[in-house]
Amino acid sequence: MKRVGVFVCHCGLNIAGTVRVSEVVDQASKTPDVVIAADHRYLCSEPGQTLIKDSIKQHRLDAIVVAACSPAMHEVTFRNTARAAGLNRHQCEMANIREQCSWVHDDIEKATEKAHVILRQIIEKVKLNEPLDPIIVPVTRRALVIGGGVAGIRSALDIAGSGYQVYLVEKTGSIGGRMAQLSETFPTLDCSICILGPLMVEAFRNPNIKIPRLSEVEDVKGYVGNFKVRVRQEPVYVDETKCNMCAECAKVCPAEVPNEFDSELTWRKAVYIPFAQAVPPVYVLDAKSCLGLLPQACGECKKACDELGMSCINLDAHPEIHELEVGAIISATGYELFDATRLTEYGYGIFPDVMTSLEFERMLSASGPTSGTIRRPSDGRIPKEVVFIQCAGQREPETALAYCSKICCMYTARHAMLFHHKVPDGQAYIFYMDIRAGGKGYEEFVKRCQEEGGLLYLRGRVAKVYEEKGKLVVKGIDTLSGKIVEIHADLVVLALGMIPSRGSRELANILKASVDENGFFAEAHPKLRPLESATAGIFVAGAGQAPKDIPETVAQASGAASKALNLLSSPTLEREPTVARIVNELCSGCGICIPACPFEALSLNRERRVAEVAEAVCEGCGTCIASCPSGALSLRNLTDTQIIAMITAGRH
Amino acid sequence: MGEPRILAFLCKWCAYAGADLAGTTRKRYDPNLISIRVTCSGRVDPTFVLKALEEGYDGVLIAGCHPGTCHYISGNYKAARRFALLRRMLKQMDIPDQRVRLEWISASESDKFVTVVNEMVENLRKLETVAPQLK
Numbered sequence: 001m002k003r004v005g006v007f008v009c010h011c012g013l014n015i016a017g018t019v020r021v022s023e024v025v026d027q028a029s030k031t032p033d034v035v036i037a038a039d040h041r042y043l044c045s046e047p048g049q050t051l052i053k054d055s056i057k058q059h060r061l062d063a064i065v066v067a068a069c070s071p072a073m074h075e076v077t078f079r080n081t082a083r084a085a086g087l088n089r090h091q092c093e094m095a096n097i098r099e100q101c102s103w104v105h106d107d108i109e110k111a112t113e114k115a116h117v118i119l120r121q122i123i124e125k126v127k128l129n130e131p132l133d134p135i136i137v138p139v140t141r142r143a144l145v146i147g148g149g150v151a152g153i154r155s156a157l158d159i160a161g162s163g164y165q166v167y168l169v170e171k172t173g174s175i176g177g178r179m180a181q182l183s184e185t186f187p188t189l190d191c192s193i194c195i196l197g198p199l200m201v202e203a204f205r206n207p208n209i210k211i212p213r214l215s216e217v218e219d220v221k222g223y224v225g226n227f228k229v230r231v232r233q234e235p236v237y238v239d240e241t242k243c244n245m246c247a248e249c250a251k252v253c254p255a256e257v258p259n260e261f262d263s264e265l266t267w268r269k270a271v272y273i274p275f276a277q278a279v280p281p282v283y284v285l286d287a288k289s290c291l292g293l294l295p296q297a298c299g300e301c302k303k304a305c306d307e308l309g310m311s312c313i314n315l316d317a318h319p320e321i322h323e324l325e326v327g328a329i330i331s332a333t334g335y336e337l338f339d340a341t342r343l344t345e346y347g348y349g350i351f352p353d354v355m356t357s358l359e360f361e362r363m364l365s366a367s368g369p370t371s372g373t374i375r376r377p378s379d380g381r382i383p384k385e386v387v388f389i390q391c392a393g394q395r396e397p398e399t400a401l402a403y404c405s406k407i408c409c410m411y412t413a414r415h416a417m418l419f420h421h422k423v424p425d426g427q428a429y430i431f432y433m434d435i436r437a438g439g440k441g442y443e444e445f446v447k448r449c450q451e452e453g454g455l456l457y458l459r460g461r462v463a464k465v466y467e468e469k470g471k472l473v474v475k476g477i478d479t480l481s482g483k484i485v486e487i488h489a490d491l492v493v494l495a496l497g498m499i500p501s502r503g504s505r506e507l508a509n510i511l512k513a514s515v516d517e518n519g520f521f522a523e524a525h526p527k528l529r530p531l532e533s534a535t536a537g538i539f540v541a542g543a544g545q546a547p548k549d550i551p552e553t554v555a556q557a558s559g560a561a562s563k564a565l566n567l568l569s570s571p572t573l574e575r576e577p578t579v580a581r582i583v584n585e586l587c588s589g590c591g592i593c594i595p596a597c598p599f600e601a602l603s604l605n606r607e608r609r610v611a612e613v614a615e616a617v618c619e620g621c622g623t624c625i626a627s628c629p630s631g632a633l634s635l636r637n638l639t640d641t642q643i644i645a646m647i648t649a650g651r652h
Numbered sequence: 653m654g655e656p657r658i659l660a661f662l663c664k665w666c667a668y669a670g671a672d673l674a675g676t677t678r679k680r681y682d683p684n685l686i687s688i689r690v691t692c693s694g695r696v697d698p699t700f701v702l703k704a705l706e707e708g709y710d711g712v713l714i715a716g717c718h719p720g721t722c723h724y725i726s727g728n729y730k731a732a733r734r735f736a737l738l739r740r741m742l743k744q745m746d747i748p749d750q751r752v753r754l755e756w757i758s759a760s761e762s763d764k765f766v767t768v769v770n771e772m773v774e775n776l777r778k779l780e781t782v783a784p785q786l787k
Binding site for chain 2: 070071072096098099100101103104105106107110111113114117118121508509512514515516517522534535578596598599619620621622623625626627635638640643644646647648650651
């Protein structure tokens, strides 16, 4: 018989407010095999943990149950406490009487009764737990970073700087991401590409960083420390090592398509350089826009290149599949803008002079479509009256995004001030809901913009935008004066919300990481584990996790890199030993369990005619257990016997 | 007639986390449900469900990850297939469908968790009044 100790946490009033702790302790102490039951205001505190450690020693306990918060929260904490007192980690279990009891019920009577039942279940479980030692596995000391924006670049540089190899997978023709598209950054008005460019080049030149571009992750197998990743790389068609950016190929290319980098305000050729500062600095052939690769229908670019004696272009190139082995993965997939055409009241897509914030951004950029001059897309005239609409498609749970994208107040203030710098006799109007300028130097920056740019802030929503005599009439309300406002504007700019990049949900599925209700990568814990996904070895960085600005993105990227490095710094790591086990005497060697395993951890030993578990590969899901017809398989510390004991203990 | 009691097998990666989130965000649901944290919905042997009904639970909920999002790739699909077979068996035993339910609840879907629990409790209460002989 095991000697079990039970410890019930008050968690301040979080538990004790709804559950009568003394009653739960009293009932627990009467349970067979329980030799001590005690309570504490905060078991996770140092005195609380000391109470547990002292009790383990004093009462010579074989197992403990901590009735407190969710095991997702503090299982590791209390298992470490148990170990510190000489108990095996797996002789400690948690009864979740906070998240699944005191926090969700009001009725003290019923909550107390339920807490007792939960505790009784876990006591029955822990009695049947066996002591286990961690499984030691080797670590592949390389990392994969998905997404070559500023987050991915920062993470890759940090990891590479510590001497480990990194694959930086980028789906477009160049690294740089959204930040490369921006003109200036707030609050310092640094030229965006001027501060990003050196980082891009540094990543490109770093011998530890490999950058497969036009590449996407297709499949991930394995587990923390030992991932096997399949990356599909579309052909670039231009030899990276030879191209000297002479541009002769683009000159003769007859295919013109909208330029994504310029938010489709300009045109590019099918063979093109993604943008002036692209890294790697070579041309790319976009097979979708090309007039014909297979069968070759045009070939003008190749002819031009060959005539120069360069022969960089190979139109017969094929996609390549790279099989990568890495120990840690950082997902830094970034964001895109909410689809403005869904906001019909603003007339985006109908009126050419209604623009998105990113289109305006490109227009502000010195390397943009107008070389930095602000012009109306409809007639090229310089606009005098510009209306900026903040929170476009945001903070509107009914029709668009429920959340705030955090950066729009800042960039809109910047846009409006820069407009004023470029058109001093112009007037900028900004419709806003609140000004959210929390950040170092942010409030001061908005104030500066307001004063320097003579900006007119109108607190309210815009109801409608329509065209009248070559002007855009913006009809909205100024809630501070309580008046309906009508502005006859030349240009309207929508500060659109950020949404996760296309394909990030699919990628999350491949990585076995989860996404939140808005499709952003979910962190393991919003406060305490913001850099990790719930899946071990997969980390998150940048706006793919939630809307954020550049400083925050870079900070998170370095944080995620340090988490990854933590993993790579050791040649081995410990894995949970709660894996499948086979009782050879019961196994008939039927092999039914083998296809049930998604990880190929099971195999049939033909000689001995029994199934075998590769413990280092087993993830411990237990799917095979339920498939075994003779009950030869069990999951360590979650056996059928334990589950049935819990079913019985929870009954009324 | 007492309150219906439900036993829930919750996958620790999604539904259990969803239930935790319901707590973190202080949502409210009926206290008639007791959960067992399992590694995966694929861990749930159909005999557990039968055992629970035999032990006197009025309803059993199995909740796992949405299709395509199983932490173990395909455990939820296996759960779904076993559940289909279990359904047929329960039918033969004249156990109404409302007593046993399989749901996909992600870690962020605390609302769905609460809705499912309350719905189940409600359905079981109705069932109690219609067919008390099954108790």
